[in-house]
Amino acid sequence: MGVDATTEQRIVAVVVAWNRRDLLAQNLDGLAAQTRRPDAVVVIDNASTDDSADLARRHPVVTEVVTLPTNTGGAGGFAAGIARAVAHHGAQAVWIMDDDTVPTPTALAELQTARIRYPGRVSVAASRAAWRDGREHPMNTPRVRPGVSRLAANAARLVGAKPIRSASFVSILLDADAIREHGLPVADYFLWNDDFEYTARLLRDGVGLYVPASRVYHLTKVFGGSDADPGPRFVNEVRNKAWLFGRSDALGPVDRALYAGSTALRWVRMLARSGDRAALLGHGRAGLSASRTAPRSTVEVLRDTPVAADVARIERGAGRD
Template sequence: MVAVVVAYNRRDLLAQTLDGLAAQSRACDAVVVVDNASTDGSGAAARAHALGPDVVTLPRNTGGAGGFAAGIAHALQSHRADLVWIMDDDTVPTPAALEALLAARAAYPGEPAVLASRVVWHDGRDHPMNTPRERPLVSGDLALKARAVGAVQIRSASFVSLLLDARAVRAHGLPVAAYFLWNDDFEYTARLLRRRVGLYVTGSVVRHLTKTFGSTDADPGERFRFEVRNKLWLFARSRALDPVGAVLYGGSSVLRWARTIARSRQRRVVLRAGWRGLREGLGSRPASTTAELAGLGPVSAEVAEVERGAGRG
């Protein structure tokens, strides 16, 4: 089991993440830190940490999507991981977080592709940014199987503490690096879970130390471009959703966009960014992850190998 942490310019928070990984009741077999071209010494701080992580330094910032794609590929290719536990550098796992995920996986009468932790904020409240989407219309049998191991069946989840089965990754490929930020986790987990089992394990708890308590639609400013573009790519270009799911989630997204615009204190900025995202989402398609992460050194070859094996390279 290999943990992968994507880091960018949050050296002090990264130290807390590594402290949390070092304190796990079930130790990780290895820890990979992807230094996404940080300028604050995050990579050096990770190398100096007593946990002794394997630090992969990227020459340019590839965003969360690219960082996780590179880190997962490195865990699979260099560490031969059977399971990959991914998180951001502002995520601090409680001591039993990994043990609870592995216990639920072992007890479940099947092979979950994804297991997600319960994510709380500084004060212990469930973080609205990281609430998994429950699988709709799940059968009573599947619901009971999940409940028996202290879990809920899910359709997608965030990248904040996610345990991935390497077999599912090799079958379906890596996160789409072109998303850079926003909806990369939605697209990826929905792709993995289209026909596979995902579990939300409430007994596995991590703290997400964001500056503010809220969801991603809280006055996003220029970043609204990526919310719109990436959602359109997801609905039109991805294999994550079937046609019915694309229509349902698409309708939900349009309503969410309307609420975001209505609540914004910089409405012109949000509208301009949304219009740009709309044009890009309808007029282009994301580059392959292999192409997007080319020129990064040895990790680029690892990415290409995983994507090629999944038929996405």
């Protein structure tokens, strides 16, 4: 069954922030302007060295600021925030985004409307993310679900959506029951592919919807996709993709072959466009070497943080501790 349209769900927004206080201010103003405001807003401060945490504490839309002792990257920040939202704030759905995301006033309302109208449980509903000039941001385009049935495609179309297999962490609404079932993002990914692995895990057997009527702006410094040379961060890209394809249960055999092939093609394009191919290849080798060691559990990574008990509760409930 879908979300009961007669029951108002408790929705908690989670924002992960790190040293971008001016963008965070725009993000929080956007949350405050929602036509369907979140019932609580949790800001995870990833050990910022600017005044992001103080700014968040002063903002009237913010319910709680959790400052982590060290920067755990997007992966750790979202794992902490999702756990806090569900275990401590009683979220029935969790709306997550980075601090450089600015939602338009109806962003949350459109996501929730699609979830309510869809004839079944929706594990993930994703917004359309645009860059500053309104173009859809290629970094955040959800992956369509391959081989979707006509029935599922029509059900999604009737609520103004499209079926998806994965999405980025830039404005997605997560079902709390799906979180309890599948656990949290793998915090040890730090950055890159943490959102791919997590949403693909939630959507291996769950329903994901891309809802283009829900719109946000992703205010990255430049407009570009994931095939631009990332420099030293390519270590994380390679390591995390190796973890995803080799150790995660997010993908089935067909998905794994499909996405591994598309990843290889993207890396070839990245290498061709790189201004320092030798350095990029070196980062790739370092990533492969690092992938030989399995990622630590999210419980272990976030053990010495203010949300340790919340993380342990969710991960143990999902059998992932």
